[in-house]
Amino acid sequence: MMKKSRRSFLKVAGIAAIGLGAAPAMTFAASDSHGAAQAVKGKNQEALSAHRWGMVIDTSKLNEEVAKNITEACHRNHNVPDFNHEVDEEKYPNTRPTNPKQEIKWIWEEHFNYAFPDMEDEFLVEKFKHLGFPVTCNHCKNAPCVQACPTQATFKREDGIVLMDFHRCIGCRFCMAACPYGARSFNFRDPRPFIAETVPEFPTRSKGVVEKCNLCAERLAKGQMPHCVEASEGAIVVGDLEDPESEVRVLLNENYSIRRKQSLGTEPSVYYVV
Amino acid sequence: MNKNLIIAGLAVFVIAVLSPFWFNLVTVTQAAPKPELLGKAKTEKKCVLDKYDMRANHMSLLDEWRVSVVRDADRMYTAANGHSFNMSLSTGENSCLGCHEDKEKFCDSCHTYASVSPYCWECHTNPKEIQ
Numbered sequence: 001m002m003k004k005s006r007r008s009f010l011k012v013a014g015i016a017a018i019g020l021g022a023a024p025a026m027t028f029a030a031s032d033s034h035g036a037a038q039a040v041k042g043k044n045q046e047a048l049s050a051h052r053w054g055m056v057i058d059t060s061k062l063n064e065e066v067a068k069n070i071t072e073a074c075h076r077n078h079n080v081p082d083f084n085h086e087v088d089e090e091k092y093p094n095t096r097p098t099n100p101k102q103e104i105k106w107i108w109e110e111h112f113n114y115a116f117p118d119m120e121d122e123f124l125v126e127k128f129k130h131l132g133f134p135v136t137c138n139h140c141k142n143a144p145c146v147q148a149c150p151t152q153a154t155f156k157r158e159d160g161i162v163l164m165d166f167h168r169c170i171g172c173r174f175c176m177a178a179c180p181y182g183a184r185s186f187n188f189r190d191p192r193p194f195i196a197e198t199v200p201e202f203p204t205r206s207k208g209v210v211e212k213c214n215l216c217a218e219r220l221a222k223g224q225m226p227h228c229v230e231a232s233e234g235a236i237v238v239g240d241l242e243d244p245e246s247e248v249r250v251l252l253n254e255n256y257s258i259r260r261k262q263s264l265g266t267e268p269s270v271y272y273v274v
Numbered sequence: 275m276n277k278n279l280i281i282a283g284l285a286v287f288v289i290a291v292l293s294p295f296w297f298n299l300v301t302v303t304q305a306a307p308k309p310e311l312l313g314k315a316k317t318e319k320k321c322v323l324d325k326y327d328m329r330a331n332h333m334s335l336l337d338e339w340r341v342s343v344v345r346d347a348d349r350m351y352t353a354a355n356g357h358s359f360n361m362s363l364s365t366g367e368n369s370c371l372g373c374h375e376d377k378e379k380f381c382d383s384c385h386t387y388a389s390v391s392p393y394c395w396e397c398h399t400n401p402k403e404i405q
Binding site for chain 1: 340342344345346347348349350351352353354361364365393396397398399401404
């Protein structure tokens with residue numbers, strides 16, 4: 001039997017320890033020297049950004065036609081179905097009749113007493129009794145829909161937009177129950193037969209998902225303002241609520257404005273200058 | 275005498291056991307379709323990843339893309355091969371379908387053969403189909 005001295009044992013153990021430590025060091029060096037370049041993801045250069053996106057709607061610049069154009073522009077460009085559209089029988093045979101209660105809307109007109117039920121008044125300014133107020137998702141600071149969503153399909157983006165990830169939506173409609181503004185619609189049926197002209201720039205939705213305004217996230221990413229802003233002839237301004245110099249903040253500073261159902265504490269990001 | 279019988283029996287046995295292979299050799303003539311590179315993809319040299327990686331991993335790449343676009347608001351992808359892509363399935367020049375312009379002859383031919391039917395097209399549109 002070979003006899004090992006303590007000394008020779010320690011020598012061998014020491015060399016073995018160096019070997020153990022060398023392996024990770026070698027792989028590290030190897031990966032550094034000839035590893036492939038990594039793919040990088042980033043924003044488009046022209047993308048618009050904000051700390052918290054918000055919208056100011058100047059009611060003095062609104063009239064029936066402007067309000068109609070706003071809805072039209074938004075719905076057409078996002079492939080929102082219109083249940084009054086006559087279905088192409090050849091392409092979609094045997095389509096069930098529609099139920100107006102199941103309509104889909106992203107931005108639409110509402111009367112003052114529905115839009116602002118806590119401000120109802122017998123002697124309301126005459127003008128407001130007839131005016132259609134454009135209402136949409138308020139992109140609330142404390143969005144109840146975000147908390148209600150069990151799959152995080154609805155989430156709050158860092159820039160304040162309350163966005164839907166349609167890929168994750170399971171159609172449970174908790175968010176619709178949670179939203180105090182009725183800003184969300186559920187697709188009870190395939191929307192495609194009711195889209196007059198499909199716009200290729202934006203996907204449609206499918207049966208079984210909820211949808212709502214996305215503040216034109218796809219346009220902000222390309223440096224463009226939302227469709228409603230462009231169609232509104234100056235009535236709608238979108239900008240950064242947390243930048244005191246921004247156009248929205250200047251407007252809010254110089255005019256009295258209201259928000260929908262403020263008492264609920266959802267902190268809407270859509271303001272109405274009255 | 276016995277030896278011949280055994281060899282003959284073995285031969286029959288081997289033929290019978292391998293019969294599914296003989297059957298397939300005779301009946302199946304269809305080989306896997308070659309996905310056709312048409313439209314822009316024909317002149318363009320490079321995909322997002324290299325060919326074999328794309329073949330094996332395009333589903334996870336698309337998954338990565340949609341998470342990045344929808345959840346992180348990042349829409350620009352600079353690939354390891356140096357090319358930049360607008361991360362999109364079907365919108366814009368630089369998207370999958372913007373380059374692989376013929377969905378039927380590219381994506382679908384392969385998917386049909388492999389019996390895959392991505393549900394993406396319930397929402398995402400094929401620009402060629404709309405026109």
